[in-house]
Each structure stands twice: as structure tokens, then as C-alpha cells.
Amino acid sequence: MHPAPSIIVFTVLSGLGFGLLAFLGLGLPVVTGWTALVFFAIAYLLAVGGLAASTFHLGHPERAVLALTQWRSSWLSREGVFAIAALLVMAAYGAGLVFFQARWTPLGWVGTALSLATVFATSMIYAQLKTVPRWHHWSTPVLFVAYAVAGGALLAGQIALAAPLLLVAGAAQLWVWQVGDTRLAASGTTLGTATGLGGRGGVRSFEKPHTGPNYLTKEMIHIVGRRHALKLRIIGFLLLTVVPWLILVVLPFSHALAGLAVLSHIAGAFIARWLFFAEAEHVVGLYYGAHAPPPSVR
Template identity: 45%
Template sequence: MHPAKSVIFFTTASGAGYGLLALIIAANIGGLFPNDFWLAFTGYALSYVLITAGLLSSTFHLGHPERAWRALTQWRSSWLSREGVMAIFTFLPTGLYGLHHLFFPYLLPGVMALVGLIGILACIVTVYCTAMIYASLKPVHAWANRYGPIGYLLLSLMSGSVLLNGLLAVFGYAATVVILLAVVALFAALVWKIAYWRFLDGTRSISTAESATGLGEFGRVHLFEAPHTEANYLMKEMGFQIARKHAAVLRKIALGAGFILPILLILLGLTLGGAGLIVAASLAVIIMAIGIVTERWLFFAEARHTVGLYYGASHA
């Protein structure tokens, strides 16, 4: 599949934003968030900037972005519509809790804790809906499996916890709980990514050129001649392929920058403390961002649509 830049930015930025937002609310409800107005303000602001920028960028991939609002009416059958509805709804409880956290911390603490929990759940459901947009596409074997939704949720938790750790370090705090959460989330996401790639390399779609054309009863089907002389929309968007050697290099970059190096940097920062903690935690955020963007690019580039079988692809 063609890895559109807008969709890559959307899935990485919004996922990190929802993860960070949910963790800030959870930490404050649990009494683990420092009593620092500007830390909280920066955390909420960064979360909403990432979420909003990601959601807006997703409309750039549409043929008619001005009609995006119409997708909200199809929530009964469309995961894309459900994601849009949940994304809009999530602003309500999280926004109310954010205002409570920043300006009215002593007002109705029990009620606002319930609002915060609803906001956390809404963040999780929104990320899950994003994952299901791809997991529901049965013609794409790389997406229509159990690994997709798990991965989206793990990456959101992972990127959110690494961002929160970086914010705490910059503001002069070192929360052991957040550091441990970030390391555990990074390791869990690393295990998931390796398992996903092993699944992708070891399995193929049940669709074949024979089943796609209905000519299997006559034997092996081969493309004799292309139906047109120039690439069309299907070939550009769904027939994108990446060379195996390039994919192997990018996988190593994704694993190293996205998961392994951030773990090492966060643990290093824990031992250094002071300025060393700030530098290590900040580098972990930057390097993780590079790795996750690479991982998301591969998520799209390595996916094969069954329509490729009509254009000579050996498998889907």
C-alpha cells in the first residue's frame, strides 16, 4: 500500500497524544502527578496539539476533505465514522477534566475523577477505532489480523509514557513509576513488533490469482498482458511495493530507534539524574519519534492488497 505522509503523521501523532493525555489524567487521579501548573498545562497542550494536528492531517488524504464531516453519519457500519465520533466526544470529558485539574482542583473531586475515567476510556476507544479502520479491511492480509489493534494500543501507551517521562524530566521531576511504565511499554511493543513481522513473513492471504479470477479449475493463472499502458489509481495506491533489502534495513532502524535505544536512554537517565536525566529523556523522545515514523511507514509499505493479484503480483 502507498504510505501517505498524512496518514503516517495522523497515526503517530494522534496515538501519542491520546496516550499522553490518558496517562496525565490517570496519574492525577491516582495522586501521582506533581503539583505543578505549568507542567500540567504543557502536558495537556502538547496532547491536544498532537491529537488535533493528527486528526486534521488525516483529512488531507481524502479526495474531498471538505466533505469529511459526512463520514460522521455512518457510525453504525464504519470504523472510520466511529473514530470521528469518538475523537470529537473525547474532547468533552478530557477537556472538562483538564480545566478541573488546572484551575479548579478542589471542586467536586469525586465527580471529576469519574469524568476523568470516562475521558481515559474514550482515549482508549478512539485509538481502538483507528486500529479497526485497518483491521477491518479483509483484502489486506497484513492488517486484517489480531496484531493490528493490539499494536495501536501498545504504541499509543508507549509513545505517551515516553513523552510524559520527557516532560517530567524537563520540569525537574523523576517519577520512577513513569520510568518503569515507559520501559515496560517499550519492551512490550518491541515484542509485539517482532511477533507481527514474523507473522507477516510466515503467512499469506488466502486469496490467490486463481481464486481472484475464478479460473483456478483450469490450472495456474499468470498475467499475460496488462490491461492498460499506464499506472492507474489502484496500482499507485494499492500496488506499492518495497524491495526486500530496503525493508530489512528499515526494520532494523525501526527496532533500534523506536524501541531499543529509548529503553537504554531512559534507563541511562535514571542512573545519571540531574542534567543527564533531562538530556537522556529528551533524546529518547526524539529517537523514538524517528523509529515510530519508520515503523508506521513500513506498516503501510509492506501491506499488500489483493487487487495486486490482477496485476501480476505473486501473492497478497
């Protein structure tokens, strides 16, 4: 799939923002007054900034409000509804902390649940797609929620929780990479089933419908980035998990180092999320001769 910068920025930043909101809703940490204002401002900048970025890839962003109407059937619609609900509930909860020095605990819990539901709905936009076998699995929501929770704990300064959660997110990512590579083959979709001609012999794309690119080849068939996938996976994993974990656990605590851990984690998350899209194989690519096994296997 085409790794559109707007979608990568959206999923990474809003995931972190809602992850931070989830911890604030639980009172981890309990903050009031100016400190609370700073924490909530960071969370809202990330969550709302990410959502705003997501509208950049729309053809008609002026109609975006229509996207809240189909929550009965569409995960994209549900994501919008959950996001707005989470932001409203957490705004009320945050106002209590900032202006009234009051912690309305049940409201915070509701906000936490809605924040995590938003991240889950984001992940389901991808996990629901049978056409991308790498994503069509329950590991996709696990991965997205693990990222949000680890990043949220890190941003919330919950070092005791963040250290193990970083390892969980890293382990989930390694596992997803490992099994994700096999999922297209396991899906059973081949050029043979795509054309219905597989029973007659080996099928290969002889001629494409046109000499140039089209919307489909540009949107669904991204092959360029896969060349460096292994190197990017290693760099991404180091920045995402290993570097921040070492900073939290091995080095003495300082705010500057904690900031460095956060930046490293976010950089790693961007690389991993870029790979999430760039490495994903859409089955329509089969019609265009992509994802074909080498001739000896055919």
C-alpha cells in the same frame, strides 16, 4: 499499500497524543496549574495535529463532518466520534486541573477510556480490511494500542512504566513483522481464486488492462520500499525500543536525555508505521501480477 505521509503522520502523532491523554486521565502524573497546561497542550497538539493531517488525503475535506454520521457500521466514523468525545471530556478534565487545581477523577477515567477507544478504532480501520491480509488480524489493534501506551508513558514521564511498555511495544512489533510476512499466503487468496481459473492450471497476468498506472496500482500496489524492508525494520526497532529503553534504564536521568528518548521513539514509530503501509499487500495486486510467487513455485 501506498504509504501516504498524511496517514503516517496522523496515526503516529494522534496515537502518541491520545496515549499521553490516557495517562493524564489516570493521574499519571498528577499535575495542576501551569505544568498541567503544558502537558495538555502537548497532548492536544499531537492528537489534533494528527487528526488535521488525516484530512489532507481527503478529496473533499469540507464535507468531513459527514464522516461522523455512520458510527453504527463504519470504524472510520467511530474513530471520529471517539476522538471528539475524548478531546471534549479531557478538555473539561484538563480545565479542572489547570484553572481550578481540582482533579475530577471519574471524568479522567472516562477520558482515558475514550482516548484508548480512539486508538483502538484507528487500528480497526486497518484490521477490518480482509483485502489486506497482513492487517486483517487482532494483532493490529494490539500493536496500535501498545504503541500509544508506550509512547504515552514516555511522554508522561512515567519512566517506571515506560521502560517495560517500550519492550512490550517492541516485542509486539517484532511478532507482527514475523507473522505478517506469512499472512497473505495463509489467507488463501491467489490469482487462481481471484480469477476462478486456478483449478485449470497455473495462472499468470499476461497483459494488464492498460500501459500506464491507474488509481489502483498507485494506491494499493506499492512495491518500491520493500527492497530495504529488513534494514528499515532493524533501524526502526532500535530507535523505537532499544535506544529509549537504554536511555531510561542504563543512563542517569536528565530531562535532555529523556527528550532524546522521546525523539528516538517517535522516529522509530515513523519508520515502523511507514513499513506498516509500504509492506502491506492488497489482494487487488494479484490481478496486476503483483505478489506472484517465483515461477518455480507456480
